[in-house]
Amino acid sequence: MALAIVLAFLSVAATFIFHYRVLLWLGANTQRFNLQTQAQVLVIVIVLFLAHIVEIGFYAMVYSWSVSSLEIGVFKGAPVGSAMNYLYYSGVIYTTLGLGDIQPIGHIRFITAMEALNGFFLITWSASFTFLAMGRLWPWVSECSGSKDKQ
Template sequence: MTPDLLSAAVSPEHWLAVLVTVALVLAAVGMHYEGLARLNAWTPRWRLAGRSRVLLLIFCIIGLHIAEIWLFGLAIHGLTYFPALGTIGGTEPVRLLDAVYLSTTTYTTVGYGDLAPRGPLRLVLGSEALTGFVLLTWSASFTYLEMQRYWRV
């Protein structure tokens, strides 16, 4: 092992970033799972026409994604109070809405690049991109199945 790799492997800041990342991914996936499970149970009870039902479902799913983005954004903002865990390049100081914006561009994998994580915080944001991609595609699959059930032209 090179000295840089060894120091990163034993760095408490890096291990803390790993723990925060695992907790955030578990929370976001759990939130998504429960959200879709509830929508699956509630959707048949809605007294709406098929297409209106799908429209409401879409708004609910977007709300679920917004909650997940804010979950990561709040964590990112909180982590920036500990400089050893990393910083966000492109803005100083990092305000809450800056962190939520960075979370949004990361979660959706748009990644404009005007804000960039540095240090152990990169692990949190890299994992958010993977998590966001998986959750967005999960939502797309769920929506497709619901549209097959309720969408009548």
Template sequence: MMLAIFLTAATFILSGALHYWIMSRSIRHADRITLFPGGRLVLVLCISGIAHLSVVALYAATYGAGLALHLGSFAELKPLRAMDVFYFSLVSYTSLGLGDIVPTGHLRLVAGVEALNGFLLISCSAAYLFLFMSHQGKDGAR
């Protein structure tokens, strides 16, 4: 159980740092780029998507590590494919929780924390987008 807690906490911290690093660096540079009207917003939306997919991939790797450490399994998946684990991670991150794939054992802890983390990071992206758009409105369209 302690190993699952450590793995989950480490992933939570790393995912927050990864999301922050991608968003803060990219938005800082996106402000300097001259694009068509609305182009920078589209660019920032794409960057936000990349940040979220990067975090989903990190959680998918965590599930892979949890499987290798025998912390749990995905009982319904025989054979288990990387895309299935990535799909489960994406569904958990967005808090959809479709239930077609269900983790067992201590991997359930990772899934629960991933849903919380996804909610928090999606909210952070919304705040970044709001600040970016507010800044664009003050400077006018470039």
């Protein structure tokens, strides 16, 4: 159990640090691309999407390692043996979709629970960052505020 707890918290820390670094990079560099403001928003969305894919892939590797090498749990239900199946499972958990066609058994359940919380937090963080970027970059935001109607 202790191994699963340590592995889960190390995974959360690694993905938080990675995501933080991606957000710092985006905040510092998107304006340097000399793109139109709407295109800058598109770059932000694409990079954040790719960051989430990397984080899902990281958890997929953690699951594979946890099952094959550390033996802290197994998966029941739909077969989970290939990299794509681990990636699928991780994506379902990270996005908190939770289809239930694959069930974790053993201490690996704790890692699954922490990935769900972590994914929810990181997706929300990305949405907040995108919202703030759009408020700064998107030209129609001032038009939607109704400030012209009050003149």
